Amino acid sequence: MRKLPLAFLPWRSLLLALVTLFGVAVISFVLLRVVPGDPIAMMIAPGASQADIAQLRASYGLDRSIPVQFVIWLGHALTGDFGTSISMRQDVTHLIAERLPATIELTLLALLIALVLGIGTAVLSTLSRRRLVGGTIDNANGILLAVPDFVWALAFVVLFGVALPILPISGRVDPRLSIDFATPFTLFESLLRLRLDITFDVLSHMIMPALALALPLAAVILRVLKGALEVEARQDYALLARIRGKSRLRVTLEETLRNALIPTLALTGVQFTFLFGGTVIVERIFAYPGIGNLAIDAVINRDLPLIQGLILTFGLIFILINLAVEASFGLLNPRLRHG
Amino acid sequence: MTSTTRRDFLKVAGAGVVLASFLKGGGAFAADTDTVTIAYNVNLPAFDPTVGPSAVNPTIQAIYRALFDQYVGQKPDLSFEPGLLTDWGWNADKTKVHMTVRDGVKWHDGSAMTPEDVVWSLQRAGDPKTGNPIQFVWSTIDNFQVAGNKITADVKSYDPTLFKWMAFLTGYVMPKAYYQKVGAQGFEQKPVGTGPYMVDEFQSNGFVRLKRNPHYWGDKPAFETVIFKFVTDPTSRVAEVESGGSDVTLQIPYEEYDRLTKGGKFDGTCEPVSDIGMIFINNVPPLLDKNVRLAATHAIDKQAIIKRLLRGYGTPIDTLEAPGYLAYDASIKVPYDPKLAKKLLAASGFSPEKPVKMTIQTTRGYMPKDYEMIQAIVGMWRKVGIEATIEVYEIAKHYELRAADQLAPFAFYNWGNAIGDPATSTGFAMFGPSPHSVWNTDDLDSKIAPLWGEKDEEKRIAGWKAVDKYIAEQAYVLPLLQYAQPIVFRKGLKVTPNQSEALQPTLIAKA
Numbered sequence: 001m002r003k004l005p006l007a008f009l010p011w012r013s014l015l016l017a018l019v020t021l022f023g024v025a026v027i028s029f030v031l032l033r034v035v036p037g038d039p040i041a042m043m044i045a046p047g048a049s050q051a052d053i054a055q056l057r058a059s060y061g062l063d064r065s066i067p068v069q070f071v072i073w074l075g076h077a078l079t080g081d082f083g084t085s086i087s088m089r090q091d092v093t094h095l096i097a098e099r100l101p102a103t104i105e106l107t108l109l110a111l112l113i114a115l116v117l118g119i120g121t122a123v124l125s126t127l128s129r130r131r132l133v134g135g136t137i138d139n140a141n142g143i144l145l146a147v148p149d150f151v152w153a154l155a156f157v158v159l160f161g162v163a164l165p166i167l168p169i170s171g172r173v174d175p176r177l178s179i180d181f182a183t184p185f186t187l188f189e190s191l192l193r194l195r196l197d198i199t200f201d202v203l204s205h206m207i208m209p210a211l212a213l214a215l216p217l218a219a220v221i222l223r224v225l226k227g228a229l230e231v232e233a234r235q236d237y238a239l240l241a242r243i244r245g246k247s248r249l250r251v252t253l254e255e256t257l258r259n260a261l262i263p264t265l266a267l268t269g270v271q272f273t274f275l276f277g278g279t280v281i282v283e284r285i286f287a288y289p290g291i292g293n294l295a296i297d298a299v300i301n302r303d304l305p306l307i308q309g310l311i312l313t314f315g316l317i318f319i320l321i322n323l324a325v326e327a328s329f330g331l332l333n334p335r336l337r338h339g
Numbered sequence: 340m341t342s343t344t345r346r347d348f349l350k351v352a353g354a355g356v357v358l359a360s361f362l363k364g365g366g367a368f369a370a371d372t373d374t375v376t377i378a379y380n381v382n383l384p385a386f387d388p389t390v391g392p393s394a395v396n397p398t399i400q401a402i403y404r405a406l407f408d409q410y411v412g413q414k415p416d417l418s419f420e421p422g423l424l425t426d427w428g429w430n431a432d433k434t435k436v437h438m439t440v441r442d443g444v445k446w447h448d449g450s451a452m453t454p455e456d457v458v459w460s461l462q463r464a465g466d467p468k469t470g471n472p473i474q475f476v477w478s479t480i481d482n483f484q485v486a487g488n489k490i491t492a493d494v495k496s497y498d499p500t501l502f503k504w505m506a507f508l509t510g511y512v513m514p515k516a517y518y519q520k521v522g523a524q525g526f527e528q529k530p531v532g533t534g535p536y537m538v539d540e541f542q543s544n545g546f547v548r549l550k551r552n553p554h555y556w557g558d559k560p561a562f563e564t565v566i567f568k569f570v571t572d573p574t575s576r577v578a579e580v581e582s583g584g585s586d587v588t589l590q591i592p593y594e595e596y597d598r599l600t601k602g603g604k605f606d607g608t609c610e611p612v613s614d615i616g617m618i619f620i621n622n623v624p625p626l627l628d629k630n631v632r633l634a635a636t637h638a639i640d641k642q643a644i645i646k647r648l649l650r651g652y653g654t655p656i657d658t659l660e661a662p663g664y665l666a667y668d669a670s671i672k673v674p675y676d677p678k679l680a681k682k683l684l685a686a687s688g689f690s691p692e693k694p695v696k697m698t699i700q701t702t703r704g705y706m707p708k709d710y711e712m713i714q715a716i717v718g719m720w721r722k723v724g725i726e727a728t729i730e731v732y733e734i735a736k737h738y739e740l741r742a743a744d745q746l747a748p749f750a751f752y753n754w755g756n757a758i759g760d761p762a763t764s765t766g767f768a769m770f771g772p773s774p775h776s777v778w779n780t781d782d783l784d785s786k787i788a789p790l791w792g793e794k795d796e797e798k799r800i801a802g803w804k805a806v807d808k809y810i811a812e813q814a815y816v817l818p819l820l821q822y823a824q825p826i827v828f829r830k831g832l833k834v835t836p837n838q839s840e841a842l843q844p845t846l847i848a849k850a
Contacts, residue, residue: 036732036733036735036736036739038735038738038739038742039735040742041735041738041739041741041742041743042734042735042738043472044738044742044774044775045395045472045473045474045475048475048774049772049774050774052467052475053742053774055467059470085384087384087393088384088385088393089384089385089387089390089470090384090385090527095543098543099543099544154574157574157575157578158578161578161581161582161584162578162581162582165582165583165584168582168584169575169578169579169582169584170378170568170570170575170579170584171542171545171546171568172542172545173542173545175376175540175542175545175546175548175566175568176374176548176564176566178539178540284571284572285572285574285575286575287545287568287569287570287571287572287575289542289543289544289545289569290544293544293571294544296571297382297384297544297571300734300735302735
């Protein structure tokens, strides 16, 4: 079979991404309108007549058939207009754009923690000749894998919020601070502006939710990377390096780790998308103002335009993460760059 | 022996400062004497208190009342007092209304509040295009005339609750000139009111920080700064006050309320509010049988439910009027009497061995112990000969089914009524043409219909009491209890409970 020219690979991925996104839009649009819970029924005033209710339904376009509603919605969505939130009466695009940066910062911090913890402990476990260290890491890893993120979140609230109150348990920043930044990326912008007081305050708010999200992912990284490192260590090139006198540490860091990271990275990419999904509950517990917290409010209020916008946002994030993971394979493994 | 160099010392000191900065956010920062921090149970979706679904959320009124003033004020016991209007009423034949606007009131931007602002606010509220959910009330008056600080208007259709709504949902005066200048989006970015506090900082889904309004016409609030932190998870709210991150919180589980207030570190109040738990009865078989309906009401030991499930916080009720409401009639009683319930069922051919069967719908976790209460009720019913199957649904599904009049024979719900008027409790819940009613029969509708426009207030209230009595005799609805609102606060504070549920900052003071 003839292989596709390299130059077309990203385009094919992008095309597939667009098809996926369209599929997500169609499925979510239809599902949202057939599941129980009529948003108009939640808005009916005490003295409303049937005519008032019909007028209210028409004002949100919900009196049309689902296909017609979808075509209208799609027409607007293609221009970047995802409608107006029913519960907040604000532009959906604006609402999501306002909160997405908080979630991006949180998940990136969680990813960083997971990578450092996962890779660090995997290398340590591989290098350690003591059974005690390896066994302890394996047992701890079992616990990390078994306990879901929201349980960690609740445990951290009790431990570091109440029993030993050293970390704030809600919000993204101390409400007493006035922040007049140009972007909603408070953490990144505070670093760029060298406003370290704000950086530390934001980090103190983020550390518990980020750690809660990171621990299960760190456990996955540890398990996969440890297995991959053990396989790579038995390969000829690794044995040759050892015969040439390189220490186990150098062989691991300079030779085997790079190859072992490829399957780990693939899995991390998939797991990272789950980590984004995990923000829904974890953000709620920490009253963190991101899109996860917003999603719960939207669902409770049956805010169809907002739910639709959020589903597409999550869908887009998942696709972008997968594209990024795909692209990073080429960077890590030059063989994949040559068709 | 190693010596410590100046560089080493600076490194350690620097690390210490960084660590201290990093950890400073956790502790009891809420204990600032001129700031009060409230861990609040709902988000603030929008600042405009007159449009959108959030405008009719009773809990959010606490924030709106901090920023804006109502036409008519309301005391914590639900009685009314002058607000931005110092005088109001109808003429003798109820064809005109008159209002007197308070002098010397200023908007947050320092400009004067005028009668034109009041008229514009009322006209805007009555315009269906603005999306005011209570538009049906405001549109009953028109043709406004202003003379000095006096306003008169024609009554298009008489609504006896008009001035009561002026103290409740969407009854806020908005700044005409400012709103027209900045528009809806501009108003959301920088809201302006006449209330005791002004917006200082707002982080959507995070917090709103308020500063005392130096121009405020009323009593000076106790705190310079008020912070509402939006913490929607009840467990997190409990942790917020325990950690010292917030000074006050509300709407937490009764178990946690008892634990915190009995632990010695916190004070609290848990007083009845204008919110009741009830079971809608639908006029479908087998509940067309009066004996079955009456048996269902007499078989429930409400006091036991409150004592065992709600730790004693709540008041049993037998009509949709809670104590303190205008048409409350203590003489209307539906006693717990399982023997009578059995007898009534036997008259219709049912018994514990041959029970009458139906479905009861309930939410789970929407209201305190809602599902557990229904489980207890089903157990009580089983003993007398009613076998009910519990169906759990989301609150959104309840609204959908209720609007379509497709609820199960029994359906649990809660009903708020912060103006305490029978029209907004019994009226909207039981009148057939209302989109919220579930029991729809002509006998009841014919008794309610004349009361909507009754101009003689004494006659109107007496009429509603008679309707409530009739409903209890016929068992057209199953009232359960009046809820109590748990509020916990740190020692050194004093909180006045508000029967309308709105924990506005002016009700929090230093002890």
